[in-house]
Amino acid sequence: MCPENNRGMEPAQKERTPFSDIDGLTTEMSEVVLTALTEMGRHPEIRRVRRAGFDALRPALGSRLLDAGSGSGEVARRLAAEVGPRGDVIALDHSAAITTAAVARHDDSNVRYVTGDVGALALPGDSVDGVWCERVLQHVEDPDAAIGELRRVTRPGGRICLIDTDWDSLLFDGMPRPLQDTLMGYVAGHFMPPYRDMGRTLRRRLLAAGVSGLTATPVTCVFGSPDSAAVVLPMVNPRVPAGAWQTPPGLREEWLACVEAAGARGDFLAVLTIWVVAGTL
Template sequence: MSEPRPTSAFHAANADPAVTDRLVTALDAQAVYDGVRRLRAWAHARLGVRPGERALDIGSGTGSETQVLAAAVGPDGVALGLEPHPGLRALAERRAADVDSPARFVDGDALALPLADASVDVVRCERVLQHLADPARAVAEIARVLRPGGRVALLDSDWATFILHPAAPEIRAGLASVTRAAAATPEAGRHLAGWLAEAGLIVDDLGSDVLLHDPRTVTWPLVRGLGAAALQRGLITEEQRDRLYADLTAAAERSAFHLSVTMFAVIAHRPG
């Protein structure tokens, strides 16, 4: 995922091992959420990757979904994970080697894919476009490398759908500002179909699911991160932060805590 916000932990320059460890922990935790698992499975099923095909996974992260593509294309195909973050790429390579997966991982730029025109059968890109200042350009690159008849799955969040409950309206507004500021294109999810159409691709199917957290347990790493950022930016006061934490703790004790964001997916193909 090329040229994300410099403050993003996913930025290739942010290679501090401690940052990488936090990224891996977050990505692994998100991967087990039912909403993520369902939407990923839906996208893989709609892509229908076949043996012998050439597949590209843009922003491959820990490499788990590149491994799924590798299993689908088989020994006669190619599954390539594009990941600019060196720490994540190294981890993906180790994890693939540990399970004898033929998935391969390379450095690269989503805005200038290191592949020839019409050279790929399948492209998958999950939660990458929200980090790009020019996501439409990245989608145009996807269209360029797809062969005629090639398929693409875009999956991304829309941070305008972020919900944290219970939170007083004034606190909720401050936290919403933080979540939206964390992404270069926070409403990426709603634009996926439009970007694909603008790139000359044919939209075939639409899907969505919710990354929904356990109502019995406050997701403290995320909540405290949001609270600290909102406080630092003067969007909430210390009193409001403490009130938020107390309200969330009490809600979790009665299984009423709610934290969610909606993810969207679009399947499309290159005509011809």
């Protein structure tokens, strides 16, 4: 049953998403987040976004690169292959648990894994030739300060590539709109970060930071089934524990039933735009 209703209840907001403090999560949620990071890296649409990022960053042989917010390290290892044996990559992540998982997956490439704060990098100025920062700034408290740090550690002539989501672009088809609006009102503050518009603001932020030659590429991810969407969109993933939803009784179940029904009919659709913005110092 998938009624078109509006419960008329005020949404419960939460200021930070699970990705903002992975080390502070329960063991169950920490495992969910790590699994999500791994599965996202394998998803064809996220790989399409990353291909646009590699084209924009243009990593050169022998370069030293920083992957700021490196997660489980798959991008850092790919960048290490691009820069070759004379280059190297610093894979930095705020979470000690995620860094440990990245070290466990190391493939002997020239990657050094460290924990640290993208807003206060323990690196000297002008120490890297390029920066990759993917879907991180939407979660930090002061994204412009973080961009300032990325700029500080990048040498003149170096490249900065920022990749982030425009969560305001998220749209669904196949489910009743009133139910969508009600559900999103509750989960937006928990499943979506405070800077929901981060993707489309990256160009302006880099321009203000003095980065030139900017390119801005919107990549619209298309998810044609609930299983595909669930990898990237937690609000359609039934594996996310019920306690993480912050919704009134029954709303999560009603929404997921509608998602499942749309998938069974074949008319489920979700779209989300992720921006790739890069420039030169």
